[in-house]
Amino acid sequence: MKIEPVKGTRDFYPELMQEIKTIFNSWSSICKKYGYEEMDGPLLEPVQLWQLKSGTEIPEQMYTLTDKSKRKLAIRPELTPTLARMVAEKQKSLTKPIKWFSIPRCYRYEQPQSGRLREFFQLNVDCLGNDDTYSDAEVIAISIDIMLKLGFTNKDFYVRISDRTLLNIILEQLGVKDTKDIFRLIDKKLKITQKEFDTELKKLTKKTKPIKEFLELDNIKSLKKFVKENKISVDSSDLEQLFKYLDNYGYKKYIKFDPTITRGFDYYTKTVFEVFDKSLKYRAIAGGGRYDNLVEDFGGEKISGVGFGMGDVVLSLFMKDKKLMPEYKRDYDYYVTIIPEKDDNTKLKEFAIKVAQKLREKGKVFLELNTRKLNKALAFASRNSIPNVVIIGKTEMQNNSFIVKEMQKKKEKTIKL
Amino acid sequence: MKIEPVKGTRDFYPELMQEIKTIFNSWSSICKKYGYEEMDGPLLEPVQLWQLKSGTEIPEQMYTLTDKSKRKLAIRPELTPTLARMVAEKQKSLTKPIKWFSIPRCYRYEQPQSGRLREFFQLNVDCLGNDDTYSDAEVIAISIDIMLKLGFTNKDFYVRISDRTLLNIILEQLGVKDTKDIFRLIDKKLKITQKEFDTELKKLTKKTKPIKEFLELDNIKSLKKFVKENKISVDSSDLEQLFKYLDNYGYKKYIKFDPTITRGFDYYTKTVFEVFDKSLKYRAIAGGGRYDNLVEDFGGEKISGVGFGMGDVVLSLFMKDKKLMPEYKRDYDYYVTIIPEKDDNTKLKEFAIKVAQKLREKGKVFLELNTRKLNKALAFASRNSIPNVVIIGKTEMQNNSFIVKEMQKKKEKTIKL
Numbered sequence A, B: 001m002k003i004e005p006v007k008g009t010r011d012f013y014p015e016l017m018q019e020i021k022t023i024f025n026s027w028s029s030i031c032k033k034y035g036y037e038e039m040d041g042p043l044l045e046p047v048q049l050w051q052l053k054s055g056t057e058i059p060e061q062m063y064t065l066t067d068k069s070k071r072k073l074a075i076r077p078e079l080t081p082t083l084a085r086m087v088a089e090k091q092k093s094l095t096k097p098i099k100w101f102s103i104p105r106c107y108r109y110e111q112p113q114s115g116r117l118r119e120f121f122q123l124n125v126d127c128l129g130n131d132d133t134y135s136d137a138e139v140i141a142i143s144i145d146i147m148l149k150l151g152f153t154n155k156d157f158y159v160r161i162s163d164r165t166l167l168n169i170i171l172e173q174l175g176v177k178d179t180k181d182i183f184r185l186i187d188k189k190l191k192i193t194q195k196e197f198d199t200e201l202k203k204l205t206k207k208t209k210p211i212k213e214f215l216e217l218d219n220i221k222s223l224k225k226f227v228k229e230n231k232i233s234v235d236s237s238d239l240e241q242l243f244k245y246l247d248n249y250g251y252k253k254y255i256k257f258d259p260t261i262t263r264g265f266d267y268y269t270k271t272v273f274e275v276f277d278k279s280l281k282y283r284a285i286a287g288g289g290r291y292d293n294l295v296e297d298f299g300g301e302k303i304s305g306v307g308f309g310m311g312d313v314v315l316s317l318f319m320k321d322k323k324l325m326p327e328y329k330r331d332y333d334y335y336v337t338i339i340p341e342k343d344d345n346t347k348l349k350e351f352a353i354k355v356a357q358k359l360r361e362k363g364k365v366f367l368e369l370n371t372r373k374l375n376k377a378l379a380f381a382s383r384n385s386i387p388n389v390v391i392i393g394k395t396e397m398q399n400n401s402f403i404v405k406e407m408q409k410k411k412e413k414t415i416k417l
Helices: A013-033 A080-089 A131-148 A164-173 A178-193 A194-204 A208-216 A220-229 A237-248 A314-319 A346-359 A375-382 A396-397 B014-033 B080-089 B132-148 B164-173 B178-193 B193-203 B208-216 B220-229 B238-246 B311-323 B347-359 B376-382 B394-398
Strands: A042-044 A064-065 A072-075 A098-102 A105-107 A119-128 A157-163 A253-256 A271-277 A286-291 A305-311 A335-339 A366-369 A388-392 A401-406 A411-417 B042-045 B064-065 B072-075 B097-104 B105-109 B119-128 B157-163 B255-257 B271-277 B286-292 B307-313 B334-340 B363-366 B388-392 B403-407 B413-416
Touching: A013 A098, A013 A131, A013 A314, A013 A346, A042 A080, A042 B271, A064 B064, A072 A346, A080 A098, A080 A164, A080 A194, A080 B363, A098 B394, A105 B307, A105 B388, A119 A314, A131 A237, A131 B347, A157 A164, A157 A237, A164 A178, A164 A208, A178 A194, A178 A208, A194 A208, A220 A237, A220 B220, A237 A253, A237 A271, A237 B347, A271 A305, A271 B394, A286 A411, A305 A314, A335 A346, A335 A375, A346 A366, A346 A388, A346 A396, A346 B238, A375 A388, A375 B334, A388 A396, B014 B097, B014 B119, B014 B311, B042 B080, B080 B097, B080 B119, B105 B220, B119 B132, B119 B311, B132 B157, B132 B238, B132 B271, B132 B286, B132 B307, B157 B238, B164 B208, B178 B193, B178 B208, B193 B208, B220 B238, B220 B271, B238 B271, B271 B307, B307 B311, B334 B347, B347 B363, B347 B388, B376 B388, B388 B394, B394 B403
Parallel strands: A157 A253, A335 A366, A335 A388, B157 B255, B334 B363, B334 B388
Antiparallel strands: A042 A072, A064 A072, A098 A119, A105 A119, A119 A305, A157 A271, A271 A286, A286 A305, A388 A401, A401 A411, B042 B072, B064 B072, B097 B119, B105 B119, B119 B307, B157 B271, B271 B286, B286 B307, B388 B403, B403 B413
């Protein structure tokens, strides 16, 4: 019986598994370099966990089920509420600041399309228990370091940064009464036409000109000039300090002030940022910001946090686009085979096992003792860049030895076991 | 709002995450040493996948849900049917033998108890496309090598091996008409009393004496003697060869013939084996065998396979019992902190970021610039075996330098940035 896999999921054959592991390894090595510890939560949690603070879209996209005790559960669509629950649970005994990362597999019922699947992995990086802007700088630096580790350069990507507190004050002083609606409109800006945007904006405020001018700003200097000219009373020192800290990381060339970045309205309280490919061909590669109330929402004490998420699907497409995804390669050091005799090969196989087991002290060994033709084995090794083919015939066995063929150097030597 | 996690799941705080990663790393390093490639399938699959060949227990324990397209899906309770589906799907293009491993997270609705959880991880190791007994030996050798890698010795564990084809023939020739029932009874042997076993056995056959004698056998030699004495016509050469191959691996002392091993009746066709702690305190640590029809059952061509599964829950308990689980340790090379001034510390923090970023070229750096007292930082570093504490005060900053305190040697040195 043939059974079709579920739409929007992936079968990770070794080729695809290697790709995803390349991403996972870069994620985890960079997080560890910054002293972040790996954690994870359960895959199934009570649905309420995401009904509380994840907005309206995420709860609608959840895969839910009722278990045998009639509890309503969901497969996690994101990790953050689990993380908040876990911090709330052990808040007293956890040493602050808490620096954690995780690579959860998540599920969302979305329409599968390029860069969007129903099953995906998402790196989560979070620092909790520290109000200072240098923590915001640290998580942004991690996101940049990951991009560099994967081989991207400042020609390929940048991080667009804003501050929702600042944005709020400026928009209010420009006469916007309810900033919620205008945030939503700004968030849509890239997806709609300029004309649509203008029409919507006019509905929300009469002062469209300075707001449009504000949204065009692309550096702190022009922001300060704009604030002065429009007689807005706002303190932009935290944002300035964030840029200074990132300059100390050596990452000035990867960052840009961008007032059109607003992100997850229900969630973030101050710094917000998104990692983008410079051509804007893809959706955001990563996004995050500061959330100062989440743990409290899950029954804990107030503790501030800052973090981001980075999915594997868009990132992988972007890597392939820039030819940064390493080619699939079988990871063997030795391919061990025998020259079969016409009669019973049992003794030869027993000896080959001994040889293979000895070679495993030195490296990775693939043992293949089926009566495959030797030239086929060599062609396979060559095609898969396997450095050494070990050949064992009757003569070798009788001499307690084996032949190692170094594929690159095209050299052969006989070694005693 | 406080939300309780789901029963039988685990919150992987960094301490528990390190434990599970210790297990995962041993699993994957040994599999790679044998040339097995990592793969994975989706977490959600159509329910039919497990209704086909997984027996009666597993389909009852599944977490199922109906998605928005009204398809009935299940969270995987085991990987093997997914693997068979994937092999069937690309059977022509996959180079044989297929040697794969995977570490899926699985879900089963069981009563949580010691060694049994609803959410668990299970290593799967499979070799497909090879009928030869040396493949059976290879996967058994992998299971042994994993136990050794984790620190167990032959005092702690052994692998109990049997052959279901052989068992079948012997039991039939001893006059058992339906071997299915007797297999089920043998499978229960350890869980029931001798008296209960005897009563049940009497219901199934009149020849209880030779059967009980047979089930007491514990080596190949006595098996051959028994077969001869009871005039049974059976060829035990494959099983003998399996033991010989494992001897060639150097693993004779870890294996034992045991006719009471029967395992998953619907599934395995020949070799069956289980890894057990010698005190028999726990359930089987791993179990597997040869399955020669599974891919065919999922719409593929006939291809034989042999493999095993090893869960994390019992293994972890057994490791702790034998004091083999490494203690939790924060994995930092440097802990960087500042001596705060009374006034603004921004310049000090900016400099500390530069120092930390420089040190990241050499190792893992935890940056903590909150105005924590220095002796607290040192106590934390000492408690967590962090080798170096980097201290930056105003003087150091002015000299473009920093102090490195080597915690073990209790030595301090000042280094220029």
